[in-house]
Amino acid sequence: MPSSAGPSAAEPDNVNMVEQMGVDEVAAGFERVYGFQPAGVWAAPGRVNLIGEHVDYNGGIMLPFAIDRDIRLAARLRDDGVFRAASAQGKGTVEVALDDVAAGTVQGWLAYPAGVARYVRDLGGAGGADIFISGDIPGGSGLSSSAALLCATAVAMVDLGGVEIDALSLALLCQRAENVVVGVPSGMMDQTASMMSTAGHALMIDAQGPRVEQVPFDPAAEGLTVTVLVTNVVHKLADGQYAERRAACEKAASILGVATLREVVGLPLGEIEAKLRDAVLFKRTRHVVTEIERTLKAVELLRAGDLLAVAPLISESHVSLRDDYEVSCAELDAAVDAALSVGALGARMIGGGFGGSAIAIVPVARVGAVDEAVHTAFAERGFRAPAVFDALPAPGARRIT
Secondary structure (H helix, E strand, O other), X not given: OOOOXXXXXXXXXXXXXXXXXXXXXXXXXXXXXXXXXXXXXXXXXXXXXXXXXXXXXXXXXXXXXXXXXXXEEEEEEOOOOEEEEEEOOOOOOEEEEHHHOOOOOOOHHHHHHHHHHHHHHHOOOOOOEEEEEEEOOOOOOOOOHHHHHHHHHHHHHHHHHXXXXXXXXXXXXXXXXXXXXXXXXXXXXXXXXXXXXXXXXXXEEEOOOOEEXXXXXXXXXHOEEEEEEEEEEEOOOHHHHHHHHHXXXXXXXXXXXXXXXXHHOOOOHHHHHHHHOOHHHHHHHHHHHHHHHHHHHHXXXXXXXXXXXHHHHHHHHHHHXXXXXXXXXXXXXXXXXXXXXXXXXXXXXXXXXXXXXXXXXXXXXXXXXXXXXXXXXXXXHOOOOOEEEEEOOOOOOEEOO
């Protein structure tokens, strides 16, 4: 789960890391568990953030896109107020009464779909449901399997309950469920990307609106792909370091007399440094300011059809995250350096940091070389073997039957 949206430890690992089931297999899994057929099957994707990291809680601009890996969910309504869930990897079911769903009342991965189901019910939706989940988003990878689970549940509950709500509002409902019921202080990026992405586009998200815009992004048309480099490591210090970074940004904004650091984008960095008079606060602020500027530039370039010029910005983002925000780690740096050394045009860590994944913009002809180089770099350093796969912009949450 989260990117810069928050700590990664809360990702619902036991609904990930399984080979994805087809639509018929998900429906059959539901029937095997519950003894009757589902009303339908829905899906929501994971996401990659192309650029715009650790700026969501600073009023910034993000540019994620949905990937072609997802959570698939078969569901059928109940009328007794009970919400039951099962997964392809788990055994048996877990359940809760929707009346009992509130902050801290639901343990484990059930809190994600149950929180959404409760909030949709409060809008006039169904009083209960049975669900069965399959997924192929690697757990702990920073690719937002948690957001996918939230959004798949949301579109199913809205669809079955006949609730009228726009996609952005539904994404924000999913964020609220994660913040309140699960207790993870995520931003809006992951849920919005999973809910609203379209094929062949990245999704510009302006946290100040909030506002979203589809931006053309078609690497395949340029002979390129986005290669995801999963480090298969999550360092334990991630949660506390995330809180420290967020607190530092809030302190810097207070000193600068603004609500969020977005408001100082465009000011000379020397002027910001003189006002902060603190080396660490300035480094954190410099990352946020320059990352927002890089993201705005990337949006302009993609609108103009110049994807190749975006790649260096992605590498600049990694340097900033590594040196100014200090949220990288040896595994992420090794993955990025190895990819760049054999022909990737740009590469950077994504997500909260201290593990998870990196991405690289790679000519299709160099994908095999990048895969080999990253695996070799990890083996030479004694790291856990990475996972490498390509990801292209995919549709957001939807019914698939």
